[in-house]
Amino acid sequence: xxxxxxxxxxxxxxxxxxxxxxxxxxxxxxxxxxxxxxxxxxxxxxxxxxxxxxxxxxxxxxxxxxxxxxxxxxxxxxxxxxxxxxxxxxxxxxxxxxxxxxxxxxxxxxxxxxxxxxxxxxxxxxxxxxxxxxxxxxxxxxxxxxxxxxxxxxxxxxxxxxxxxxxxxxxxxxxxxxxxxxxxxxxxxxxxxxxxxxxxxxxxxxxxxxxxxxxxxxxxxxxxxxxxxxxxxxxxxxxxxxxxxxxxxxxxxxxxxxxxxxxxxxxxx
Numbered sequence: 177x178x179x180x181x182x183x184x185x186x187x188x189x190x191x192x193x194x195x196x197x198x199x200x201x202x203x204x205x206x207x208x209x210x211x212x213x214x215x216x217x218x219x220x221x222x223x224x225x226x227x228x229x230x231x232x233x234x235x236x237x238x239x240x241x242x243x244x245x246x247x248x249x250x251x252x253x254x255x256x257x258x259x260x261x262x263x264x265x266x267x268x269x270x271x272x273x274x275x276x277x278x279x280x281x282x283x284x285x286x287x288x289x290x291x292x293x294x295x296x297x298x299x300x301x302x303x304x305x306x307x308x309x310x311x312x313x314x315x316x317x318x319x320x321x322x323x324x325x326x327x328x329x330x331x332x333x334x335x336x337x338x339x340x341x342x343x344x345x346x347x348x349x350x351x352x353x354x355x356x357x358x359x360x361x362x363x364x365x366x367x368x369x370x371x372x373x374x375x376x377x378x379x380x381x382x383x384x385x386x387x388x389x390x391x392x393x394x395x396x397x398x399x400x401x402x403x404x405x406x407x408x409x410x411x412x413x414x415x416x417x418x419x420x421x422x423x424x425x426x427x428x429x430x431x432x433x434x435x436x437x438x439x440x441x442x443x444x445x
Contacts, residue, residue: 179439182209183315184218185304187281187324191261192226197352197404198322203260205319205350205431210265212432217313219304221296221324222256222269224279233258233269239310244302246295247367251275253303270303282324282358293324294360297389298367301327309341317438319348321403323355323386326393333396334373346438349397351390351415353408358386380414387411394418399438401426 184206188199202218210216222233233256242253254271270276275296283289290296305328308315320328329347336342364384365375375381380391391414394400400418405425407415415422421437 179214179316179435181215181313181315181317182206182217182435183304183308183318184216184321185301185318185325185328186218186220186321187300188322189218189220189260189267192220192223192231193281196354198350198354201350201352201403202321205434206260206265207263208431209435210263216265217315218260218265218267219307220267220269221276221281221300222254222271223281224277225281226269228256231258231261236268239307242306242310244299244306245370246299246302247363247370251299253299253306255303255307268307270300270307272299272303275299289358291361293358293386294364294367294384297324297327298331298371300324301331304328305331305336305342309339314341315345317346317348317435319350320393320397321350322352323358323390326389329393329396330368330373330378330389331371334377335371346399346441347397348399348401348434348438349390349393350401350403351394351407351411352403353406353411355386355390356408360384360386360389398441399423399434401434 184202186202190199190203193199206216206218236255236257239255244251244253251272256269256271258267260267332342378392380388394414399421401423402425423434
């Protein structure tokens with residue numbers, strides 16, 4: 177079967193964020209495949225810094241009433257949608273007042289990472305998976321970008337591994353240096369254990385660093401792509417050790433090769 181549906185999961189995207197390796201990388205990859213007639217959709221958090229009126233976000237009413245449990249706390253999930261400006265491509269926004277209303281995406285005014293970035297990231301990952309299931313829209317490929325999206329492959333390959341809805345989805349991880357120095361709270365592993373994720377399956381979580389979660393995402397992915405030409409040493413080392421399909425930093429016009437590769441991989445059940 178040919179690849180027709182591509183889902184990008186990211187915390188940043190042009191024009192909602194300034195241009196940087198993540199926000200531009202997602203935009204260019206999505207736009208190129210959309211131009212080829214693929215059904216491309218993008219999910220990102222609805223951070224408070226995103227102007228809802230300017231970008232014409234509106235709630236998806238048929239998805240209303242959804243809730244997620246995060247570490248024994250019941251959190252409402254609201255889904256909003258907009259068309260990418262200048263395109264007909266749909267961008268879905270994961271919204272929650274507790275986690276994403278703040279006017280800064282990842283850190284406070286003192287540039288200190290938010291203490292609940294672990295809960296926010298898990299909520300984002302589970303929110304994406306539950307939403308596409310409710311939409312009954314099964315992507316052929318999920319392409320993740322950045323540390324906040326890196327929980328998605330972890331959950332997909334553990335907590336959701338027996339759910340037939342997700343059984344044939346391929347995962348591509350684009351790896352960036354964003355998040356260097358970030359450390360999740362001591363509550364981090366409790367959040368995963370509450371969702372019945374066996375920490376013994378997560379070989380890189382010997383510390384709570386953001387980079388280690390990116391490593392887990394790389395391990396669980398079918399294809400790994402360098403989102404930047406030069407990665408942090410520990411990410412570069414793992415990239416070189418991986419046995420799955422890999423792509424060095426590539427130009428925009430070559431991104432379709434990544435999807436061709438993912439389309440040819442057979443998932444072992």
